[in-house]
Amino acid sequence: MAVSAEFVAQITRCQRHLHAFILSMVWNPAEADDVLQETNLTLWEKVAEFDSSRPFLPWAMRFAQFQAMAWLKRHKRQRLVFDDDLAKILADEAAMHEPAFDVRQHALASCLQKLASEQRKLIARRYEPGASVNAMAEKAKTTAKAVSDKLRRIRHALLECIEKTIAEGAFA
Amino acid sequence: MSAIDTDLEALFNRLADGIASEADEERLGQVLRSSAEARQAYRQFMDLHSALHWDYVAVAGPESSPDLSQPSSHSPPLGRARWVAAFFAGIAVATVAAIAIAVFWQNHSPNSQEKEVVKDAKSDAIAALLVDKVDAEFAKERGPAGVRFGPGEYELLGGIVHLRFAQGADMILAGPARFRVTDAQNVQLLVGKARVIAPSTAKGFTIATQAANYIDLGTEFGLRVDPDGASDLYVFDGQVNVADPRSGKVLSEVFEGKSSRYVNGVAAIPPLLQASDFPTPGAIGLKRWEQYEQELRKSPGLISFFPFRRGADASVLENGIGDDVMSNGKIVGARWVSGRWQEHGALLFDRDSDFVQLEIPGKYEELTIAAWIKVDRLDFELNAILNSDGFKPGGVHFQLNRQGFPRGGVFVVGSFKDKIVGSAVQLGAWAHVASVISTPTRSQQIYVNGILVRERAWRQDEMIRPGSCRIGNWLPETKDRLANRSFRGRIDELAIWNRVLTQQEITQMVDAGRPGMLWSKE
Numbered sequence: 001m002a003v004s005a006e007f008v009a010q011i012t013r014c015q016r017h018l019h020a021f022i023l024s025m026v027w028n029p030a031e032a033d034d035v036l037q038e039t040n041l042t043l044w045e046k047v048a049e050f051d052s053s054r055p056f057l058p059w060a061m062r063f064a065q066f067q068a069m070a071w072l073k074r075h076k077r078q079r080l081v082f083d084d085d086l087a088k089i090l091a092d093e094a095a096m097h098e099p100a101f102d103v104r105q106h107a108l109a110s111c112l113q114k115l116a117s118e119q120r121k122l123i124a125r126r127y128e129p130g131a132s133v134n135a136m137a138e139k140a141k142t143t144a145k146a147v148s149d150k151l152r153r154i155r156h157a158l159l160e161c162i163e164k165t166i167a168e169g170a171f172a
Numbered sequence: 173m174s175a176i177d178t179d180l181e182a183l184f185n186r187l188a189d190g191i192a193s194e195a196d197e198e199r200l201g202q203v204l205r206s207s208a209e210a211r212q213a214y215r216q217f218m219d220l221h222s223a224l225h226w227d228y229v230a231v232a233g234p235e236s237s238p239d240l241s242q243p244s245s246h247s248p249p250l251g252r253a254r255w256v257a258a259f260f261a262g263i264a265v266a267t268v269a270a271i272a273i274a275v276f277w278q279n280h281s282p283n284s285q286e287k288e289v290v291k292d293a294k295s296d297a298i299a300a301l302l303v304d305k306v307d308a309e310f311a312k313e314r315g316p317a318g319v320r321f322g323p324g325e326y327e328l329l330g331g332i333v334h335l336r337f338a339q340g341a342d343m344i345l346a347g348p349a350r351f352r353v354t355d356a357q358n359v360q361l362l363v364g365k366a367r368v369i370a371p372s373t374a375k376g377f378t379i380a381t382q383a384a385n386y387i388d389l390g391t392e393f394g395l396r397v398d399p400d401g402a403s404d405l406y407v408f409d410g411q412v413n414v415a416d417p418r419s420g421k422v423l424s425e426v427f428e429g430k431s432s433r434y435v436n437g438v439a440a441i442p443p444l445l446q447a448s449d450f451p452t453p454g455a456i457g458l459k460r461w462e463q464y465e466q467e468l469r470k471s472p473g474l475i476s477f478f479p480f481r482r483g484a485d486a487s488v489l490e491n492g493i494g495d496d497v498m499s500n501g502k503i504v505g506a507r508w509v510s511g512r513w514q515e516h517g518a519l520l521f522d523r524d525s526d527f528v529q530l531e532i533p534g535k536y537e538e539l540t541i542a543a544w545i546k547v548d549r550l551d552f553e554l555n556a557i558l559n560s561d562g563f564k565p566g567g568v569h570f571q572l573n574r575q576g577f578p579r580g581g582v583f584v585v586g587s588f589k590d591k592i593v594g595s596a597v598q599l600g601a602w603a604h605v606a607s608v609i610s611t612p613t614r615s616q617q618i619y620v621n622g623i624l625v626r627e628r629a630w631r632q633d634e635m636i637r638p639g640s641c642r643i644g645n646w647l648p649e650t651k652d653r654l655a656n657r658s659f660r661g662r663i664d665e666l667a668i669w670n671r672v673l674t675q676q677e678i679t680q681m682v683d684a685g686r687p688g689m690l691w692s693k694e
Contacts, residue, residue, distance in 0.1 A: 008340035008373045016226055024218035027187050029225035037298060037320070043335070044301070045692050048601065080194060081201040090204070093211060101219060108223055126189075127224045133189040145343050154186040158220060159181075 007047055010056040011040065016066045017057060017101055021094040025068040025082060039067045049160070058095040065091035104162050111161035119154045126151055180210060184217040197566040298322055300337040300355045304453065304688055306460045307331030308347070325352045328364065332456050341374035341388070343367070346451055361403075365396045365451040383424065384434040385415040391428075394450035402435045404442045406450070457688050458513040464684035469493055473671035476532065480517045480664045482508050489519070489528050489643075501530035505646060511664030511689040512544060512602050518664035519644070522548070526654060527645030532638035532668065539582075539636045540669040541570050542606040542678065544685060547599050547661040550574050556657040557605065558641055558666065562649035566637030568606045571646075571657060572597060578626060582609050586632040594625030595694070602691065604682045609636060610672050621693040622679035 018039060023032040050059060065087050072078050085145045094101075115123070125136060126147075133151070137144040183200060183380050186192040192200075203210040227490065300321040308331035310316070320552040321335060328347035335343045338356035345351070349364020360380040368378045370388040377388040379395055383403040386395055391410025397403045405412060407426045414424045424439070426432050433442035451459075453464045465479060469492065480499065486508060489501030503519065505526035511518030519528065541558055553574050560567030560583075569580030576596030581588075597603045597620055611634060618626040640647075643666060644659040665685065682693070 008371060012339070012373070019226060020215075020222035023222045023225075024215060028190065029222065032222070032225075033505065041301065043320070044303070048692060078197065081204070086201070086204060090211065090215070093208075096214060097215070104216065104219060105223060107503040108220065112227075123224060127227075133191060139575045144189070148185055148189040148191055151189060151444060152182060155185065155188075155217070155220060159216065160215075162220075 006052060007050065011043055011060070014057050014060050016105065017094070017098065020101070021061060021091060022064050022068050024090060024094070025078065025087065026071060027078075029127070031071075035071045038071070039064045042067060055095075057102050058092075061091045061095040067121060103166060107162045107165035108158065110140050110165060111158050114161060115154065115157070119157075122150060123154060124153070177213065180213055181217065184214060188217070188221045205261050217651050298338065299353045300335040300343070302333060303336045303342075304334040304456045305331060306456045306463070321353050323353055323355060325350070325362075332451050332459065334453050334456055337374065337377065339374045339377070340371045341377040342369040342453065344451055344453055344456070346449065359376045361397045362396060362400050363397050365394070365449045367394050367452065368392065369453075380417060381434075383436055384416070385417050385420070387413040387415060389413060393426075394445070396449055402432065402433060402440070404433045406431045406442075406445045452514070453516070453688065454513040457686065458515055460684050461512070461516070464681075465492075466680050468667065468681070473669040473670065474667060475534075475670050476666075476668040478666040480511060480519060480666075482517045489530070499531050501528040501643065503528050509662060511662065512685070516664060518546075518662040520662050521644035521659045522661075524645075524658045526658065528643040530641055530643065532641055534637070534670075535566070536636040537611050537639075538670060538672045539568065539609045539638070540606060540671065540673040541568070542604065542665075542673070542681060543570075543663055544602060544665040545659075545661060545663050546595070546602045547572065547576065547597055547659075549599070549618050549660040550576055551660055552656055552658065553654050554579075554646075554657045555659050556642065556644060556646040557659060557663070558643050559646040559657065560638050560645040561640045561642065563652070564649075565634055566639075568607075568609070568636060568638045568641070569646075570605070578605050578607070578618045578620060581607065581628050581630075582611065582634060582636050584632045584634040586630065588628055588630035591627045592625065593627060594620060594623050596625075597621075602687050604678075604685060606673065606678045606681075608672050608678075611636060617675075619675065619678050622675065622682040623693065624675065639681075 015036070019032055019036050022035045022039070023029060039060070043060055046063070050056070069082070069084060069087050074084060105124045108147060112120070125131060126133065133147050137147045140147065168170050180203065183192070183196055186196055187200065200214075203216060234458050235452060238261055241484060252446060263344040264294070285356045298320045302316055302321065309329045311327035311329055316360050328345055328349045330346065332346050332348040332482060335345070337343065337359075341357070343359065343577075344367040346365045349366070350362040351364065351366075352360040352362065354360065357374065358378050358380065362382075366379065368377065368379065368388060370390060372390050375388065375390045379386045379388075381395070381397045381403040382401045383397075386393070386403075389411045391412055392408040393410075394406040394408065395403060405414065407428055407430055409428050410427070412426050413422050414426060414432055414434065415422050418437070423434070423437070424432060431442040431445065433440040465496075468474070469477065474493060478489055479492045481490060481492070483490045487503045489503050493501050505523055506519040506521050506528060507526075509518050509520040510516065521527070526646040543557055545557060547650055550572060554571045555573075556569070556571045557578075558568070558570045559580070560569065565585055567583045569583065570578065571580050572578050576599065577592060578597065579590070597605065604619075604621050606622075607616065608619070609616045616628040617624055618628075646655075648655045
């Protein structure tokens with residue numbers, strides 16, 4: 001019954017990374033939350049099988065991969081995109097880039113501060129629980145594409161800022 | 173940025189915003205398969221998409237429960253919530269620590285900006301998971317969503333539940349109890365009895381009560397809140413600080429073996445500890461099994477049932493059914509130890525001379541043998557769970573080979589075919605093994621944890637005559653190459669039926685007898 005503090009710390013540490021990977025397969029953040037919860041439950045069940053001398057993330061990522069594929073199959077989604085092979089490649093590559101992931105997250109924190117207030121508000125509305133681009137468009141009496149285009153520019157600015165921040169070594 | 177990058181980025185955005193077409197999806201599949209560079213761009217985009225979502229939900233993270241004045245004053249700061257708050261204020265305080273401290277599961281909960289999502293908060297958020305329960309009954313609309321406990325109020329009408337909070341604290345609650353979950357580190361106990369076991373990751377785990385707040389400093393303790401508001405603390409291990417619920421001031425530090433009582437922030441003399449008030453995690457599994465045991469005894473065709481309860485005579489393995497068909501077992505060498513749960517007995521077989529001798533008289537067309545075992549080592553080519561003495565037609569053998577695969581059946585003259593279809597028993601973990609023998613169909617199935625692992629078929633007709641048997645060993649009659657088949661490990665339940673049990677029946681037995689909810693069948 002006893003679960004080591006080490007395991008709890010590891011599972012806590014990799015939550016963001018697992019979520020990002022799952023999201024790359026299911027695309028909707030709230031649905032990725034659900035798959036993450038299922039993955040967490042599986043990890044708790046498999047705690048006895050974890051070999052603490054091996055890296056945690058690749059082990060956990062494998063369960064995220066299975067849970068995400070199972071979720072997509074259950075909901076008959078993304079059949080044109082993912083199969084087991086591609087899911088494995090994405091999971092392997094995500095686990096491999098663990099250090100870069102952390103560095104980019106740090107950089108993002110500073111980049112978010114550089115956004116204009118209007119841009120921050122738009123991001124906040126897009127990512128609040130239950131939000132959708134369609135609902136935002138309806139409210140603003142515009143098209144979903146127009147809203148998505150605005151978001152695209154903000155995301156693009158953030159991605160560029162992350163690259164620039166890392167290049168400048170601000171978070172080395 | 174090249175044209176293809178811009179195109180791809182636009183595609184990623186459409187996917188993220190839920191406005192992608194089928195053609196978009198097909199294209200994504202193609203580019204991800206063909207280009208590592210595209211996969212990197214996609215991964216980085218989705219990392220951003222995830223981070224924006226992840227950090228947004230933190231802003232709706234739990235604030236102080238309105239009924240608690242100082243619920244979080246002693247818990248670690250929620251880094252993510254603080255960071256996002258700063259983000260909205262436009263203040264540059266994003267520190268490495270703020271991001272590195274990941275809150276385990278996100279919490280959607282009441283927030284002044286987000287009143288409309290409050291209704292859904294309980295079903296979406298997770299502060300703790302239900303990891304085990306027995307007889308648990310929650311009041312209507314005051315129970316968890318499946319196994320998930322989000323922020324909100326809960327009422328346990330009866331039974332026992334085991335919650336694991338996201339930062340590692342375990343809370344075992346005995347009903348009736350009312351409590352309010354704030355987040356992964358803060359609970360308010362309105363009334364009821366709780367045992368808390370907190371690893372170092374959950375240091376600071378706080379239970380607030382009307383009388384006082386209890387801050388765990390890496391420990392194990394019991395806390396009882398009476399309906400009149402008095403609360404009693406019993407520290408089993410480590411240290412708990414008691415704080416004034418209004419000012420947050422530490423009123424006392426309570427150490428291992430000590431207790432305290434507070435009524436409205438005022439100290440009083442605590443009553444003596446009633447250990448039964450604070451069930452352990454293992455007690456849940458044991459209670460579930462004890463209930464099942466009552467049903468098992470009524471199971472049709474059960475001819476013998478050894479619950480491995482140590483009786484007045486420690487050298488007797490008592491047959492738990494009142495049927496005279498079979499005698500008790502005689503324990504030779506094997507020692508009494510604890511079983512699946514601390515309070516449940518088991519026999520430890522660790523020497524070549526350890527065994528239990530018993531008699532299974534009669535002739536049977538069908539037979540099912542089921543046992544809970546925990547194997548320490550597999551020292552021999554064959555390691556006996558229950559074997560008829562010698563080697564004569566009609567005898568039964570149920571044993572593990574050196575790889576941990578169960579094998580054996582009824583001894584028949586002539587050839588037989590074995591087919592292994594599943595996995596072996598793992599060393600060091602409790603496992604349920606069942607052997608189902610049918611002579612009319614001349615076939616046998618062996619299950620490990622309810623999963624079929626081996627099938628056997630034979631040609632010759634033979635009745636099953638177990639006769640004189642040994643648990644945990646084998647008595648060879650003549651010189652045998654594999655004479656030593658001593659079992660190394662624990663056995664804490666053994667049952668025998670004169671009929672075939674279905675896989676469904678076996679699975680029920682496994683589920684009822686599993687050591688805990690986190691125990692895995694595989």
